[in-house]
Amino acid sequence: MRSVYPGHKPTRGLVSSSWAHPQVTEGILTRSVRDAAALIDVLSQPEPGPVFAAPRRLGGYPAALLRPLPPLRIAILDQFTSDTTTATREVVSLVGRRLAELGHHVETATPAGLYYEDPVRERGLAIHALLAQALADAGDLIGRPLREDETEPYIAMIAQAGQSSTARHELQRVAAMQDWSRAFCRFWSDYDVLVCPTTPFPPQPVKDWQPNQDEPMEPWSRWGPALDYTDPFNRSGQPALSVPAAVLDGLPYGVQLVGRHDQDAMLLQLAAALQETAALPIWPIADPAAVSL
Numbered sequence: 001m002r003s004v005y006p007g008h009k010p011t012r013g014l015v016s017s018s019w020a021h022p023q024v025t026e027g028i029l030t031r032s033v034r035d036a037a038a039l040i041d042v043l044s045q046p047e048p049g050p051v052f053a054a055p056r057r058l059g060g061y062p063a064a065l066l067r068p069l070p071p072l073r074i075a076i077l078d079q080f081t082s083d084t085t086t087a088t089r090e091v092v093s094l095v096g097r098r099l100a101e102l103g104h105h106v107e108t109a110t111p112a113g114l115y116y117e118d119p120v121r122e123r124g125l126a127i128h129a130l131l132a133q134a135l136a137d138a139g140d141l142i143g144r145p146l147r148e149d150e151t152e153p154y155i156a157m158i159a160q161a162g163q164s165s166t167a168r169h170e171l172q173r174v175a176a177m178q179d180w181s182r183a184f185c186r187f188w189s190d191y192d193v194l195v196c197p198t199t200p201f202p203p204q205p206v207k208d209w210q211p212n213q214d215e216p217m218e219p220w221s222r223w224g225p226a227l228d229y230t231d232p233f234n235r236s237g238q239p240a241l242s243v244p245a246a247v248l249d250g251l252p253y254g255v256q257l258v259g260r261h262d263q264d265a266m267l268l269q270l271a272a273a274l275q276e277t278a279a280l281p282i283w284p285i286a287d288p289a290a291v292s293l
Contacts, residue, residue: 005244006271008036011261012237016047033272037061064265065272071103077196078108083225084200091246091253095195111187114232116180128162135159153216181236188260198242198254199226239264243271
């Protein structure tokens with residue numbers, strides 16, 4: 001199999017985590033779809049007493065790669081954020097054309113609520129509390145609290161805000177997220193897979209990630225939109241598989257395959273089918289306005 005370096009975010013609860021939080025999922029990054037299937041087969045071994053638990057696919061994930069896929073109903077995203085580059089949009093369209101050539105039913109659509117704004121005012125505080133706890137855990141690992149110079153300024157600021165989160169904030173946020181998720185996931189009653197960008201733009205220069213002591217949140221304002229297409233599926237708990245799809249000017253562009261809960265095996269099968277037919281190599285692109293093979 002050709003290596004495509006997939007990133008697999010499994011169905012919530014498929015892999016046990018010490019973080020008993022609905023927005024935290026333990027995922028994997030491997031050198032091939034085959035390796036991803038083998039690793040998730042090991043990591044998804046059931047453990048007693050998890051707060052979130054998803055059923056394990058009987059027969060194993062590597063075995064699923066050997067089975068042919070039936071024709072799938074695939075939606076290609078057609079409404080993008082303002083930060084999404086022309087090349088990124090064209091790569092998504094290109095993958096859609098290749099999937100149609102493989103015999104799948106492909107049409108354009110966008111899930112209602114994809115760009116949802118949580119109405120709970122304290123949502124940010126509750127999420128920031130996760131970061132505050134993560135920094136505290138890091139301090140426990142090294143036997144002392146982290147020093148100020150060991151943390152990015154904006155990370156420290158976000159974690160400090162998280163200190164004021166309460167159990168009430170968390171209950172409100174989870175309830176709002178649950179209501180949104182129930183409505184959002186109805187989209188997958190009509191489609192088996194959504195194809196969308198992994199990020200709105202290719203990797204950014206390292207200098208754009210450098211801390212700014214005068215404006216600690218300034219780096220976040222630049223790279224925060226990179227989460228536009230991944231964060232919704234952290235909230236919904238759906239499986240998603242990110243695969244490299246093209247290269248432009250030496251930079252990779254990825255697409256994200258998103259399925260229904262407990263459809264991890266199907267996503268791995270689809271990525272493997274693309275890979276086996278050479279439909280998903282890393283394509284060199286000469287013109288970002290006209291992506292083609």
